[in-house]
Amino acid sequence: MRKAAVIIDDDLDVRGLIQGILISAGLEVHAADSGATGVEAVRRHGPDIIVLDFGLPDFNGLEAARRIRGFSSAPILMLTGHEDLADTPFGAGVHDLMAKPFSPRELRLRVEKLLFSDEQTTVTSAQPD
16 A cells, blocks of 8 residues: 655645655655645545644644644654754654755655654554564
8 A cells, every 4th residue: 555645834846846755755645735734634644654844824833743643643754944943843743853945865765764663663563472
């Protein structure tokens, strides 16, 4: 079964770049341009990974992450242009943080790492004692 991703970013160009990177990695991609539509997209599509921008028009990425954590355990990769957020997102259930601008290659590698780590956890926890 093909893995899915949800991208939540209000910048059309950035969203398109991320979408292209994730599609080239073999993921089915769903995109949203605000926190509210992003949270709903995660609820609707049940993605294997979420790429979430910190700066959203309705509420910030930390609030989006908190809402998503209410019903999903999918890994979240947060993108931010704010240097002063070094440790903050991890308390909101964010698995990784990348500064903008980012390298497309690094984004793909981090997404693949998060997906692989999630698979390892699932496989390990599913094995009998």
